[in-house]
Amino acid sequence: MRRAARSITQLPWPLLWGFALMLFCQLLFHYSSQAQLEASYQPLTNPLQASTYRGISMGSDQLLGYLLAIRLQLHDNQMGRHFSYSRIDYDRLVDWLEQISEINPRSEYPMLLASRVYSQTHDKARLRLILSFIERTFDHNPQLHWRRLAEASVLAKHRLGDLKLALRIAEKLALQPASVVMPNWARDIHFLLLADMNEFESAIAIIQALIQSGSISDPDEKRFLESKLLDFQQKLFESQQSGKNQL
Amino acid sequence: MFAQTIALFKYLMLGILSRRLLLLTLVLAVLAMLVGGFFSELAIIDSNQIVVALVADFLRYALGLFALLVITTSVSQDYEFRQFERLLTMPLARWQYVAAQVLVIASLCLWLVLPVLLVISLYSDWLVGLYWASALWLEIFLLGLLGMLTIISLEKIPLAVCFSMATYLLARLSGLISQMLEESVRLSDGSLTSRFVDLIFSAILYLLPDLDSFANNNVFFGNVDLLQSLSVQFYSTVIYALFLIAVCLVDFYRKEFSL
Numbered sequence: 001m002r003r004a005a006r007s008i009t010q011l012p013w014p015l016l017w018g019f020a021l022m023l024f025c026q027l028l029f030h031y032s033s034q035a036q037l038e039a040s041y042q043p044l045t046n047p048l049q050a051s052t053y054r055g056i057s058m059g060s061d062q063l064l065g066y067l068l069a070i071r072l073q074l075h076d077n078q079m080g081r082h083f084s085y086s087r088i089d090y091d092r093l094v095d096w097l098e099q100i101s102e103i104n105p106r107s108e109y110p111m112l113l114a115s116r117v118y119s120q121t122h123d124k125a126r127l128r129l130i131l132s133f134i135e136r137t138f139d140h141n142p143q144l145h146w147r148r149l150a151e152a153s154v155l156a157k158h159r160l161g162d163l164k165l166a167l168r169i170a171e172k173l174a175l176q177p178a179s180v181v182m183p184n185w186a187r188d189i190h191f192l193l194l195a196d197m198n199e200f201e202s203a204i205a206i207i208q209a210l211i212q213s214g215s216i217s218d219p220d221e222k223r224f225l226e227s228k229l230l231d232f233q234q235k236l237f238e239s240q241q242s243g244k245n246q247l
Numbered sequence: 248m249f250a251q252t253i254a255l256f257k258y259l260m261l262g263i264l265s266r267r268l269l270l271l272t273l274v275l276a277v278l279a280m281l282v283g284g285f286f287s288e289l290a291i292i293d294s295n296q297i298v299v300a301l302v303a304d305f306l307r308y309a310l311g312l313f314a315l316l317v318i319t320t321s322v323s324q325d326y327e328f329r330q331f332e333r334l335l336t337m338p339l340a341r342w343q344y345v346a347a348q349v350l351v352i353a354s355l356c357l358w359l360v361l362p363v364l365l366v367i368s369l370y371s372d373w374l375v376g377l378y379w380a381s382a383l384w385l386e387i388f389l390l391g392l393l394g395m396l397t398i399i400s401l402e403k404i405p406l407a408v409c410f411s412m413a414t415y416l417l418a419r420l421s422g423l424i425s426q427m428l429e430e431s432v433r434l435s436d437g438s439l440t441s442r443f444v445d446l447i448f449s450a451i452l453y454l455l456p457d458l459d460s461f462a463n464n465n466v467f468f469g470n471v472d473l474l475q476s477l478s479v480q481f482y483s484t485v486i487y488a489l490f491l492i493a494v495c496l497v498d499f500y501r502k503e504f505s506l
Contacts, residue, residue, distance in 0.1 A: 055423025060464035
């Protein structure tokens with residue numbers, strides 16, 4: 001059985017005023033603490049030189065590299081609160097990532113943070129900084145970082161919408177010597193992007209060169225290349241036909 | 248003569264070994280594992296390697312300090328309770344006391360690294376665990392000898408511990424100090440004062456062991472020849488240990504003990 005309730009106007013006025021006052025105080029307190037929390041964000045400091053960190057590490061330089069990477073990874077969590085990546089100074093962030101990569105060149109951690117964590121920004125200028133860092137660091141050890149460069153190409157295409165940059169990165173990956181062992185799909189990104197840019201002739205030429213070179217031993221990869229070759233030849237033919245019809 | 252030294256060693260060892268020592272060693276091992284567990288939750292990749300390296304380094308410093316405290320306390324009690332005066336009334340040479348203390352330090356270090364071997368083998372390959380336990384034994388042994396030298400010379404525990412830790416950390420930071428010296432030479436005006444300071448620091452660094460004399464933490468991330476690393480550390484430790492024992496003997500023989 002539901003108990004009947006009195007109308008709010010029947011309540012004593014001091015009680016209502018007291019309630020309103022306490023509500024106002026609570027809102028004010030919440031607002032001020034929020035503002036205080038926003039102001040309490042500690043920005044990234046400038047990193048020291050990698051050689052200095054190596055000296056401080058007392059011989060445990062690789063461990064220190066990992067610990068610095070974890071510290072950087074946790075930077076957006078301060079005072080039990082998560083701060084948006086938009087508050088992070090990406091120039092300093094990249095500087096940190098570069099120093100950590102230099103301290104521990106055999107670790108994938110800074111590159112992983114760049115390609116999977118800090119690439120989630122919606123700011124295109126910041127994303128470009130991250131992609132540029134990935135490209136630079138890849139040159140130091142292509143065998144270790146090929147996967148991150150492949151991811152960078154995908155990020156450039158889908159998140160940045162810059163097909164030229166995506167193509168340049170993919171080309172860099174495809175042009176790596178055979179001594180850099182990576183799966184075929186990583187090198188295939190190049191001609192797939194060329195096709196996306198309607199550069200069918202170049203894509204066809206690359207696939208034909210790959211097939212004729214005899215470097216492809218995997219039958220599945222060979223089948224994939226042949227199907228793509230047919231597909232691109234078909235699309236090239238159709239685009240040529242439509243061009244003629246327009247003339 | 249050797250029987251007397253061994254008897255003295257046993258007597259000194261009995262004064263050190265206790266349930267409290269075992270308990271503290273186990274507490275340190277558990278604490279290291281808890282710290283490692285926390286970091287394994289944070290790491291996105293390579294968490295196993297990070298944890299084992301972190302646990303190993305935590306144990307290195309914790310057990311090093313622990314060994315130093317135990318050794319300095321033991322010798323300082325000999326001063327406090329006038330044990331030296333009593334020992335010297337017996338047919339014992341001073342070098343026998345130092346030899347017995349060296350054996351005590353070696354045994355204590357062995358006792359301390361056994362749980363380390365277990366913990367590191369648990370997280371990593373047993374071969375790496377064996378390397379770390381052996382390398383850590385050499386490192387703590389060297390630190391223990393340094394502690395023995397400082398407590399015999401300075402006679403007070405806080406002074407001896409601080410001096411030993413400062414020397415140990417100075418040796419471990421030799422890379423950073425060398426780098427700072429290089430920078431200071433580059434930036435200095437070449438004055439007599441700056442050259443003199445540079446000379447002093449270079450001389451200090453020349454006396455201290457370098458990083459090759461300590462356990463190499465990078466073994467947990469691969470690409471390190473364990474045997475070579477250990478053999479380099481072994482030779483370096485032998486040289487420095489003999490040097491420290493020699494200084495210790497000179498200092499101990501110079502001390503006057505009156506009954």
